[in-house]
Amino acid sequence: MGSHFFLPKPSNLSFYNALLQECLESSDLQTGKMLHTNILKSGFLSQIFLTNRLIQLYFKREDSHDARKLFDEMPQRDSFTWNIMIAGYVRSKDIIEARKIFYGNVWRNDISWNTIIRGYVQEGEGSIALHLFNQMIIQGLKPTHFAVSSVLRACAGLSWLKTGKLLHGLSYRFGLEGNVVVCTSLIDMYCKCRELTNACHIFNRMPERNIVSWNAILSGYSQNSLGEDCFRMFIEMLEFGLKPDHITFAVLLSSTAALANLVQGKQLHGFIAKSQFGSDVYVETALIDVYAKCGSVDNARQVFNSMTKQNTVSWSSMVIAYAQNGYGKEAISLFEEMLNSGFKPDAITFVGVLMACSHSGLVDEGCSYFDIMQRVHGIEPDKTHYTSLVDLFGRAGYLKEAVELINRMPVKPDAAIWGALLGACRVHRDPELGQLAASKVFELEPQNASAHMLLCHIYSECGNWDDAAKLRAKMKNLGIKKDPGYSWIEVDNVVHRFVADDDSHPRIDEINIALKKLIEQIEHIGYVFYPSSPFNHKIEEGRESYHSEKLAIAFGLISTPTEKTIRIMKNLRVCGDCHNTIKFISQLSGREIIVRDHQRLPVLKKNLQHIQVAATLFCQCLMLLIRDKDHSMILFRSSSAPINNVETDFKCLNYMDLPLQKELLPVVPQMKHSYQQPHVEAQFGLLYSGRMQLS
DNA sequence: CTAGGGTTAG
Numbered sequence: 131m132g133s134h135f136f137l138p139k140p141s142n143l144s145f146y147n148a149l150l151q152e153c154l155e156s157s158d159l160q161t162g163k164m165l166h167t168n169i170l171k172s173g174f175l176s177q178i179f180l181t182n183r184l185i186q187l188y189f190k191r192e193d194s195h196d197a198r199k200l201f202d203e204m205p206q207r208d209s210f211t212w213n214i215m216i217a218g219y220v221r222s223k224d225i226i227e228a229r230k231i232f233y234g235n236v237w238r239n240d241i242s243w244n245t246i247i248r249g250y251v252q253e254g255e256g257s258i259a260l261h262l263f264n265q266m267i268i269q270g271l272k273p274t275h276f277a278v279s280s281v282l283r284a285c286a287g288l289s290w291l292k293t294g295k296l297l298h299g300l301s302y303r304f305g306l307e308g309n310v311v312v313c314t315s316l317i318d319m320y321c322k323c324r325e326l327t328n329a330c331h332i333f334n335r336m337p338e339r340n341i342v343s344w345n346a347i348l349s350g351y352s353q354n355s356l357g358e359d360c361f362r363m364f365i366e367m368l369e370f371g372l373k374p375d376h377i378t379f380a381v382l383l384s385s386t387a388a389l390a391n392l393v394q395g396k397q398l399h400g401f402i403a404k405s406q407f408g409s410d411v412y413v414e415t416a417l418i419d420v421y422a423k424c425g426s427v428d429n430a431r432q433v434f435n436s437m438t439k440q441n442t443v444s445w446s447s448m449v450i451a452y453a454q455n456g457y458g459k460e461a462i463s464l465f466e467e468m469l470n471s472g473f474k475p476d477a478i479t480f481v482g483v484l485m486a487c488s489h490s491g492l493v494d495e496g497c498s499y500f501d502i503m504q505r506v507h508g509i510e511p512d513k514t515h516y517t518s519l520v521d522l523f524g525r526a527g528y529l530k531e532a533v534e535l536i537n538r539m540p541v542k543p544d545a546a547i548w549g550a551l552l553g554a555c556r557v558h559r560d561p562e563l564g565q566l567a568a569s570k571v572f573e574l575e576p577q578n579a580s581a582h583m584l585l586c587h588i589y590s591e592c593g594n595w596d597d598a599a600k601l602r603a604k605m606k607n608l609g610i611k612k613d614p615g616y617s618w619i620e621v622d623n624v625v626h627r628f629v630a631d632d633d634s635h636p637r638i639d640e641i642n643i644a645l646k647k648l649i650e651q652i653e654h655i656g657y658v659f660y661p662s663s664p665f666n667h668k669i670e671e672g673r674e675s676y677h678s679e680k681l682a683i684a685f686g687l688i689s690t691p692t693e694k695t696i697r698i699m700k701n702l703r704v705c706g707d708c709h710n711t712i713k714f715i716s717q718l719s720g721r722e723i724i725v726r727d728h729q730r731l732p733v734l735k736k737n738l739q740h741i742q743v744a745a746t747l748f749c750q751c752l753m754l755l756i757r758d759k760d761h762s763m764i765l766f767r768s769s770s771a772p773i774n775n776v777e778t779d780f781k782c783l784n785y786m787d788l789p790l791q792k793e794l795l796p797v798v799p800q801m802k803h804s805y806q807q808p809h810v811e812a813q814f815g816l817l818y819s820g821r822m823q824l825s
Numbered sequence: 826c827t828a829g830g831g832t833t834a835g
Contacts, residue, residue: 274827415831
């Protein structure tokens, strides 16, 4: 580049044009500026298209000031100049200036319209975007896929299903039926409005699909918690010969996180690390979330530390990873670090921060963060923030303050807010207030099973058997069923599911014996049986009846090596006695035990079969990815080149699983501490991320 | 000069 530059005066414009083009592509402002000087000297500045390129370059370097200067000084402009200015301001998120240019534009054409519409969509101003879209049509311009996709995106962002459908119909009249871009936008819009049937309909009838369309439908499944279908579609996509890109992997990871499958997550991580998509902020953030959802905070932090680029979302994800897993202090200090590093927190970051305060009982800190959120960061608290605040007060025992807060909050309290109060009432044994909170939940959500169960527990824990029985009867009348409690554990690639009183497991006798012995042993070190309700513990036919999580843990203990972490999933909340028992078992056996319940992991409420099917499908995905030579070429850096035998199936899987894991993710050190150690205690935060607490 | 798909909470 430099040597070209010192050539004598170029004799033609195309030479400068080509050089500037190159600067634009490499964002090389320095050379651009030198060229600028040269252009001035040679009197070529009057050539509009050269200055246009220069303006673009300034905008690309986020220097809208100098871009504007150049624009103002131009003796002559063309339609490109004006459009570049609009696009430049849209890029730098300055919609005010973009608008001024748009209205002052004498050369206004359909591209100007498309750009300004896009700008308002980006601002979240869907109504304005739609208004402009209307204006554009009134002016007699026929919208193309550019404008239509933009307004569809606005509908997707705001869940405007009606308008979206209207645009769907309209797009046919504009002759855009079957247009890839429009169809993809429609798929996305329907998915974001939770109308998957329509989305699939369009997808299936598209005359042409590309990776963007596939990603749209994959993310649709993922966002609607249909992990199975997401993997199934991904397999189909590979079979169609499409190559996944970094966005595909971000989506797959998000599905894996929702399924809280650590093995899957690690395998994908291994695969991605060897691919060219390992250093994408979205992919890495999704990975943090996978580990966080699986309770592996250390691995989440490793990913976070390894990132070369950070943004608000990646910081928030790590803050939330700590908060969700019970590491309140770490979450808060990371948040402070985030502020010191100059990253701007958003509404979601503060959900994490408040959650962290709630976990660690930091009431004053929580209040002050709530205050700072509005005053310093200008974020209006929404219902989720108020829910966190009620939870914070309630859990710390400030029930009065929680009620006062509900009464004076500017938003209308919803079922979640009253539910948080209800949970606090259970912890702090306040049946009167609990009854009030429950009645409010019932008004809003008459079928809310967990609120009924909570109130039921409150009654029975206070010895009020009558009301407890009445409530049970009411639930039966209303057809509210309590799901049976399932717990499951994976041992040697087999998922073992347990239900209380279910004798079907082949090793059930061993399990019962082991449990009985364990309980005797932990009684010696201080464990006391403490039923939180009569439904909690039954003795039938003279034999103990254990909750499913106890069965699963006992099975884990007798069937896995002593250094292995025991990971249990449960579809319901864990009861107080089980929580306590597990802590003692962990102390006694020196094993790390991680139990995930459905709190913030809604997939666990679903039928276990779905999860197993998803796991099977995932394995197929992985095999296909590894086997396909073509994909390997894209996905693997040539320097790594460790996979010579991509065809020899299982070796590859082992390869992904073992050596790569060791290299990338040092095994989490075994927990030898007693349960009083903060780390272990924090792991149990998983059990009680919500409403129960041991007295 | 304009366009569609991604990560975090509830």
